[in-house]
Amino acid sequence: MAAPGAPEPQLGRYRVGDVIGVGSFATVHRAVDERLDDVVVVKVLAENHSLNPEIRERFIAEGRALRRVASPHVVAVHDIGESDRQQPYLVLEHADRGTLAARVATLRADGWAATPADVLAVARGLAAAVEAVHAARLVHRDLSPGNVLLRTSPEGVVEGAGGADAAGTSAVVRPDERLVVADLGMSKDLARSSGLTVAGGTEGFRPPEQDAPGTVDTRADLWAMSALLTWLVEGADLPRALDAALRRSLAGSPARRHPDAAAWLADVERALSPGTTPSPDRTRRPTAVVAAVTAAVLGLGAGAGFTAWLDRPRAAAGSASVAISGPATAIVGEPVTLTADVAGTEHWVWTLPTGAYVTDDDTVRLTASSPGDAEVVLEARAPDGTALTTVHPLQVDAGS
Structure with a gap:
């Protein structure tokens, strides 16, 4: 900002004012486009980095x-230029x-604490932004609360996020606001590369594949979207189905996440639909789980078509662990019962071969419609935040 009484610095037709953000590589200023008489943002690359x-x-x-x-729902860029000191700058939507x-x-x-209306307002704007980024064959790679912005919407314009619906009015994205995603400085262009990329992203919102140089695709953004909503709903009393929907794209393996932003949003909206049960405040006890396992075993009966009953290896962190007990094989048309062996955590999520999920149930019952190989995944989170995952493979035979 210029000293009192001194003229504000000028970059082309832009009169540069207050600093509104400082990052590792650039400084962001509020500015005025003198030609259009409009407030904009000017992002200027630091002088030392301009030489790199x-x-x-x-x-x-x-x-x-x-x-x-x-x-x-993505910040628009109006112009690009270079200062007299050879510093490139971007002129962005304010x-x-x-x-x-x-x-x-x-x-x-x-x-x-977040309400369903708050979650939907953020999720819808975020999904719209990410869909557009992915449609442009880009991966954002740095979705975080600091890179999601809010701006005034023109009067009478319906933006598709915020405002009121059956869930109520959001306090996070207000009826006269629009959510916009910013900072594509770490984005990856999938049309120009194999997806190989350097490590990066904001701590806590960075998918595991971005912890080190490697390959990323659009599913990295889905992980960050779920992490962002998990942060938003901290301390809120919301349906437990929402936790299941978010956990799906928090899977360590991209293959087990939602396929795209539209599927992610559909799960979030379904989880928050009217009549969904809020999360119960209860503590799981290993003895109750053991009783459920015993009941499931006794209920199998002879000639059910199973060739083995296996206790799968546990995924554990401290005193918390998850495992699946159940048959390794099944026959088309005959039901299979799998049981959660869970300790030290309050909630867990089953992911079924169809892509559907079930939350907190001790057992799931499956009936295969065709032969082949399948897998059932059980996920939870330890009290220290460690993700716990176990995978139970099933071989399905056609039978006689």
């Missing part, structure tokens, strides 16, 4: 990536209502 060709090109690539994405991180912090200071 790799960082310089990555900064410019962010502007090009934003230009490719057509969505009211999100005048701040970040999602700041909004939630303010609400929590007043004792707020």
